[in-house]
Amino acid sequence: MKETKQNILIIGAGLCGSLLALRLAQRGYKVNVFEMRPDLRKVDISAGRSINLALSNRGIKAMKLVGIEDKVKALCIPMHGRMIHDKTGNTHLSNYSGREHEYINSISRGELNGLLLTEAEKHKNVSIYFNKKCKSVDFENTTALFQDYKTKDKFVEDADVIIATDGAGSAMRKSYYLGKKFLFSFSQDYLTHGYKELSIHPKENGDYKTYKNALHIWPRGSFMLIALPNLDGSFTVTLFLSYDEGEYHFNNLTTEEAVLKFFQKEFPDALALMPNLIDDFFKNPTSPLGTVKCSPWHYKGNTLLMGDAAHAIVPFYGQGMNASFEDVVEFDKILEKNLESWEATFKAYQKTRKKDTDAIADLAIDNFHEMKSHTANPVFQKKRKLEMLLEKHFPDEYASKYALVTFNEDIRYHEAMLKGRAQDKAILNLLSDGIISTKLDKTKNNLKTILDKVKQETEA
Ligand code: FAD
Structure with a gap:
């Protein structure tokens, strides 16, 4: 493949862009990254916008690829399950998996992004420029137009290849769309719900005010509140609520x-x-939630979209960042094949990756409904209980849809979706037909019969 001496320009030094810069530098490419915001290691720019995130196996696999797994783990707080809060304040913990080593992690977006930037900058062939906003991309000539935030000066940057990791509102994606030079399909679907970030501060002595190692959920049917722990003893709380429906809504x-x-x-x-x-509620913005799908992600061998710029999803599977990190892992695998040109590389990448990012986009919408209402539903709770038992007693034979998506980094998203949905349907049918019951005594033999029935139904 093409010569690693080539110049790669990355637009956006967020989670995906900074990881990509690091990996490409490790492969010997010369990388220039342009980021519209100031350096988040020096200025606090997080207020009100998903301060912490759930990091799981696919994201961790990417951290292993670039050799920073231990540094990232030091920033993580394990969350073993969902702590469900009912209206009267009763709680119950529903584990994410019956296998003890399977849990998700709460991590600060700023700390993780900062670490990735620092690791990328350790390479002499990476330069990161802050306060430079991309205005548009000339994908035919492989140049990008930027504006300096402070001086307002505009300038054009030339590169051999441009990769845009500039998030859900990608400037390069807009240039594809507005350029009308090739058939570009694009959809953006907003939910009727938005989100607002709030917070639970630590106790005066710095302790957590509620249980630390869980993702807290207050499911209320058509809306919900969630909370994820931070290392400083606080929780970041997010209210997901309709803009204009129901008794209470953002409007x-x-x-x-x-x-x-x-x-x-x-x-x-x-x-x-x-x-x-009250302070948080009126200080922090209310932001929309949407799914972006588009195709193609690349123009010839000149430009490529990656991360949220190519496939923004709603946050309910906790997979947007994980998927964007997995993009880098999958792109790296294609680079390893050393294909004859960038065009062949970009084509091969999209061909293998798009069905997986479409799948996680759809799964994330499913989970929106699951989290806000099904988690409070007795049949759903029975199903989860049964799945935990199956995972505990048959760790090598059963994995729920959630576990396939979240903990099995070796199965592709679209395969996890197909298998997981078939299993869900099978268990719900068997439960509602009374063929299996969680009241059955939980001897291994009995569970084995249940497992066989679920397998039979799944394959039917
Ligand atoms: P971004 O993180 O958006 O980074 C884009 C970067 O490009 C930014 O630094 C931005 O400043 C810069 N930029 C933008 N435009 C320009 C421009 N014109 N010129 C130059 N620079 C530009 N994912 C999970 O895996 N787990 C979770 O728990 C989770 N929770 C979430 C909760 C909420 C409320 C939201 C909204 C999202 C959540 N996500 C989660 C999704 C996750 O935030 C994204 O998928 C992830 O940030 C995508 O990374 P990215 O680098 O592609 O884009």
């Missing part, structure tokens, strides 16, 4: 009284931990 939560009434009614135990609620 009518405009006064302190209305917000307090809403929380008193729906989330009294959370409210007790959040004396700062």
Whole structure:
């Protein structure tokens, strides 16, 4: 393949762009990265925008690829399950897996991004330029137009290859669309719900105010609140709520009284931990949630979209960042094949990757419904209980859809989706037909009969 001496220009030094820069530098490419925001290691720019994230096996696999797994693990807080809070404040923990070593991790976006930037900058062939916003990309001539945030000066950068990792609102994707030079398919589907970030501060002595090692959920049917722990003893809380439907929605939560009434009614135990609620609620933005799909991701061998720029998804599977990291792993595998040109490389990458990113986009929408309502539903809870038992007693034979997506980095997303959905359907049918019951005594023999039935139904 092409000569590693070539110049690669990356637009966006977020999670995907900084990892990509690091990996390409390890492969010997010369990389210039242009980021519109200031250096987040020097300026706090996180307020109100997904401060922490759930990192799981696919993301960790990418960290292993670049050799920083231990540094990343030091930033992680394990979350073993979902702590479900009902309206009266009762809680129950529903583990993510019956296998003890399977859990997800809460990690700070800023810390992780900062680490990736620092690791990338250790390579002499990586340069990162901050406060430079890409305005457009000339994909035929492989140049990008930037504007300096401070001086407002505009300048053009030339490269052999441009890769845009500039997130859900990608400037390069817009140039593809507006350029009308090739058939470019693009869809953007917003949910009727938006999100707002809130917080639970640590106790005065720095301890956590509620159980640390879980992802807390307050499911309320058509809306929900979640909370993920941070290393400093706080939790980042996110309210997912409709903009304009239901008794309470973002558009009518405009006064302190209305917000307090809403929380008193729906989330009294959370409210007790959040004396700062009103400040957070009116200070932090309400942001939309959407799915972006597009194709092709590349123009000839000149330009390529990656990460959220190619496939933004809603956050309910906790997989957007993990998928964007996995993009780099999959792209790296194609680079390893040393194909004859960048065009062949980009084509091969999209061919193998697109069906997986489409699958995780669809799974993330499914999980939106699962988290906000099904987690509170007794049949769903029975199903999860049964799956935990199957995973515990037959760790090599059974993995739920959630486990396939989240903990099995060796199965592709689209395969996890097909197998997981078939299993879900099989278990729900067997439960509702009374053919299996979680009341059955839990001897291994009995569970083996259940496992065989689930397998039979799944394959049918
Ligand atoms: P981004 O992280 O958006 O980075 C893009 C970068 O490009 C930014 O630094 C931006 O400043 C820069 N940029 C943008 N435009 C330009 C421009 N014109 N010129 C130059 N630079 C530009 N994923 C998970 O895996 N687990 C989770 O738990 C999770 N929770 C989430 C919760 C919420 C509320 C949201 C909204 C998302 C969540 N995600 C989660 C998804 C995750 O945030 C994204 O998938 C991930 O950030 C994608 O990385 P990226 O580098 O492609 O894009």
